[in-house]
Amino acid sequence: MSQIIDVAHLNYRYPQQSADDLTLKDISFSVADGEWVAIVGHNGSGKSTLAKNINGLLAPVSGTVTVDGQVLTEKTVWDIRKKIGMVFQNPDNQFVGATVEDDVAFSLENQGVPRDEMLTRVHDALAQVNMDQFATREPARLSGGQKQRVALAGMIAARPRILILDEATSMLDPQGRYDVLKTIQQMKAQSDLTVLSITHDIDEAASANRVLVVNDGRLVEEGKPAEIFKHGPALIKMGLDMPYAERLKAALKRQGVQVPTDYLTEKGMADWLWQLSSNK
Structure with a gap:
């Protein structure tokens, strides 16, 4: 199976950090095309910073990120972002449309998708997440779970090859979390989507094919969910739940x-x- 993401010796520091203080420390891993990989770690471990380095929102001080055969640089960042959809912890931060359907259509308008095709893709995407009846609503008037489904609809309509979930279910109640994860599983099954799930929710990580554990900016372990979870109490020492x-x-x-x-x-x-x- 071919690799769609390759991270090699990645180091990152925020501008306010000293030269010898790094948030990400020599991280290397690969993700196969069509794989679901969960990156877990306690709050502040560096996992969200890692996600932002992968899609070019942040630039590493050293190391490389390669997506679908392209090395991430200032010249390639926009081409790479077309292949990546990202859903954040708080969907309010990514809403730009006055209505739900406007918001889902936003990325398609930027891509120059013909209007007839755009309308079809918006309708189909909202129907897939059971939000088509809210198409003309203002996003601000939706519940947290509904907002996350709209954010997912935007990704479905854009048809990325890679979906990054950055703590996307952490603000939801158990039913909302279940609904969102079920939708993502359906998306993956239908389009062989590659999923990178950034989370501290062990139960969400159980949906993945493989789990990477990040602690204090370092990749400390990786394996199938069963291999990671069998450590039991040792997970707590990493700031994770069992x-x-x-x-x-x-x-x-x-x-x-x-x-x-x-x-x-x-x-x-x-x-x-x-x-x-x-x-x-």
Whole structure:
């Protein structure tokens, strides 16, 4: 499988930092075309800064970012951004249209998409996130979950090859988070989208094919979700929470129950509990 993102020896410091103080420290990794990679870490670990370096909102002091075969530079940044859609933690920061449909159409107008095609793509994108009935509403009058779905609709209409979610579900309630993640999973299945999810939500990271752990500006570990989550309490030392199934296993173990040593998803944990109770 070909690589669509390659980050090599990336270092970044903010202007107010001293020369020997870095926010990102020699980070290297690749993302395969069509892969879903979650980047997890506690607040302030550098994961959002990393996302902004990947799409050119910030420029590293050293190292390279290559997207779809193009090295990110001042000359290539606009071509690369056409391939990347980004949804931020607070969607209010990216709304520019007076109405929902105007906002979804904004990037298409900038790309010079013909009007008839643009109208079709806007309608289809809003329908895909169940927001077509709100097309003429003002974005400011929507709920947090509705705003995030509109932001996603803008990405669907623009048809990027890569979607970066920068804490995109952190302000949502559990149902809103579930709805947004389900929509992204559907998008990925339909168009073989590459997803880069920046999050401190372990349950969101469980949706990914692979997890990268960032701590104090460094990439400290990577692997499949099950490989990362089986560390259990060690995740807390990195400023992360434990998945619900792991917390439940720890609580049962404290009660003297012999629990599986391998990582289990919530479904796997439910199946094991059912089997345990039926054997009694």
